[in-house]
Amino acid sequence: MPHALSSPFVRDQLALRARRINTHAERGAGEYVLYWMQATHRFEDNWALRCAVREADRLGVPVIIHQGLDPTYEHASDRIHSFILHNARELARRAEQRGLHYQFVLRRRRDDDRRTVDRLAARAAMVVTDDYPTAGIADRTQRFAARCACVVLAVESYAIVPSALFEKEEYAARTLRPKVMAHLAHALEPVADATARVAVPDALWHSLEAERLDLTGDLAAEIARCEIDHSVPPVALKSGRTAAMARIRRFCGGALAAYDERRANPVDDDGSSRLSPYLHFGQVSAGDVARAAIAAVGRAGAERFLDELVTWRELSLNFCRRNARFRALDALPDWVHRTMTAHAGDRREAEYTVEQLERAETHHPLWNAAQRELLATGVIHNVMRMYWGKSVLLWTPTYAAAMRHLIQLNDKWALDGRDPSSYGGIQWCFGKFDRPWGERPVWGTIRSMSLERAYKKFDAAGYERRWNGEVLAL
Ligand SMILES: Cc1cc2nc3c(=O)[nH]c(=O)nc-3n(C[C@H](O)[C@H](O)[C@H](O)COP(=O)(O)OP(=O)(O)OC[C@H]3O[C@@H](n4cnc5c(N)ncnc54)[C@H](O)[C@@H]3O)c2cc1C
Numbered sequence: 001m002p003h004a005l006s007s008p009f010v011r012d013q014l015a016l017r018a019r020r021i022n023t024h025a026e027r028g029a030g031e032y033v034l035y036w037m038q039a040t041h042r043f044e045d046n047w048a049l050r051c052a053v054r055e056a057d058r059l060g061v062p063v064i065i066h067q068g069l070d071p072t073y074e075h076a077s078d079r080i081h082s083f084i085l086h087n088a089r090e091l092a093r094r095a096e097q098r099g100l101h102y103q104f105v106l107r108r109r110r111d112d113d114r115r116t117v118d119r120l121a122a123r124a125a126m127v128v129t130d131d132y133p134t135a136g137i138a139d140r141t142q143r144f145a146a147r148c149a150c151v152v153l154a155v156e157s158y159a160i161v162p163s164a165l166f167e168k169e170e171y172a173a174r175t176l177r178p179k180v181m182a183h184l185a186h187a188l189e190p191v192a193d194a195t196a197r198v199a200v201p202d203a204l205w206h207s208l209e210a211e212r213l214d215l216t217g218d219l220a221a222e223i224a225r226c227e228i229d230h231s232v233p234p235v236a237l238k239s240g241r242t243a244a245m246a247r248i249r250r251f252c253g254g255a256l257a258a259y260d261e262r263r264a265n266p267v268d269d270d271g272s273s274r275l276s277p278y279l280h281f282g283q284v285s286a287g288d289v290a291r292a293a294i295a296a297v298g299r300a301g302a303e304r305f306l307d308e309l310v311t312w313r314e315l316s317l318n319f320c321r322r323n324a325r326f327r328a329l330d331a332l333p334d335w336v337h338r339t340m341t342a343h344a345g346d347r348r349e350a351e352y353t354v355e356q357l358e359r360a361e362t363h364h365p366l367w368n369a370a371q372r373e374l375l376a377t378g379v380i381h382n383v384m385r386m387y388w389g390k391s392v393l394l395w396t397p398t399y400a401a402a403m404r405h406l407i408q409l410n411d412k413w414a415l416d417g418r419d420p421s422s423y424g425g426i427q428w429c430f431g432k433f434d435r436p437w438g439e440r441p442v443w444g445t446i447r448s449m450s451l452e453r454a455y456k457k458f459d460a461a462g463y464e465r466r467w468n469g470e471v472l473a474l
Helices: 008-017 047-059 078-098 116-121 137-147 173-187 202-208 219-224 241-252 255-262 276-280 286-301 303-322 334-342 354-358 365-377 382-394 399-413 420-429 451-457 460-468
Strands: 018-020 032-036 063-069 102-106 124-130 152-155
Touching (some): 032 116, 124 137, 173 303, 241 286, 286 303, 382 399, 382 420
Parallel strands (some): 032 063
8 A cells, every 4th residue: 555645654754854944934925835846747656746745735835836947057058958848748648637737947048037936936835855965956945945935845865765864975885875774665665655634825816927838839949049058959859758658668677688798789779768858857757667666576586676776876876965075076986086196197098078978079980979869968977988988088188178078078968967976876986986006107006998999799890880870950
């Protein structure tokens, strides 16, 4: 039996997942609880929405769900806007079916009015939003909470196991794994979601916002009018929960049973779940994915997959939550700095600017193929993503430049970029979560990965042929 929203299970989870961002009280005359949807773009398995509904029921008011999109986020582009807007269209449909009041406001130009959330908050009893350490969301929430006159709660839905349970920065996957796995079964217990007891009066809904976007309209035309980077085009991947759930079903009914083997082949399109863009935007929850995987092949059968989905993903979250320097070299262990200093003067086989890297103009066809996969699809297969990241260390004058370039390329072009796993993955290339290995030129004692050796491990030539044939829109 799923837990009810009013159950002790949900109360205990929220005690771990929700935190106050300011010290204000609820506004006594508040007309509703506002859920400001920033990171978790779904209604299902959404702890912030659950929190908003519980608080609304306690206060005897309804819930309003607001999502906005500005042109000012870092690397704002057609690619990211399009993925968000197409999901919003589906959300609007689902909201109607479920009796939820959801609105989307698109701010097209940088100098357009930007205070929608402030206006909504001015009439709210409290504001609930998503707790998310990256993509500028934590900073935006802090700035908003400082000027908001009622209580602001931020609630985490990213992790299956609440990250508040792990108060310190974990050292490696092996230190987090046993702890997170011990809590997994309990954390995956299902919850029956419900709408708030008090309905939104029509008059209130109509009085709220004149600028709601008509999501049934021409979204490409809307995006064209936005003051964003139009040189990063949308990708073919279909956005939205329906598409994500279809992918989960396909993966769980197919490659999951042979994940350990098939995930190692970048030419196997279905060898891994390819869910990272959906997970990044919260269109599905990691819990949805884990429950489906366990239902399909059992917990033991899904162990290797759960290690990625839970241990590695939540290690990245722990890292970004517990280390404010997650985009900087400072986050690396001391041994990395020592070895990089010792090898700073080593001769590089080539040196490239970030623009050359971006245009896939290196001497190595396999690396160029990975970069082209990123440009064309917004992701790189996991195996090639490791080679892609590690190689940049070899081709830049300093490891500081290498990290800057990787963050820039990933944040700008990856549909799953700006995620905790983005910074966890990039930092891993530089030795984070790892140990020193044998000493080599340029690499020092950082674990090396040679593109040449990739040809012996999988059909690298096939991967090259596939992506180097892509016509680039640059
Ligand atoms: C240089 C570099 C950059 C990366 N950038 C990103 C990024 O921007 N966004 C991102 O989501 N992941 C990133 N990763 C981690 C990993 O490459 C992707 O999560 C994975 O390739 C996504 O493919 P998939 O959905 O088929 O994964 P699957 O193998 O099907 O795994 C399921 C899910 O588990 C999570 N996961 C899998 N591997 C990892 C990992 N090593 N670390 C953390 N989470 C993991 C992802 O959410 C993934 O969707 C990066 C890794 C490296 C080395």
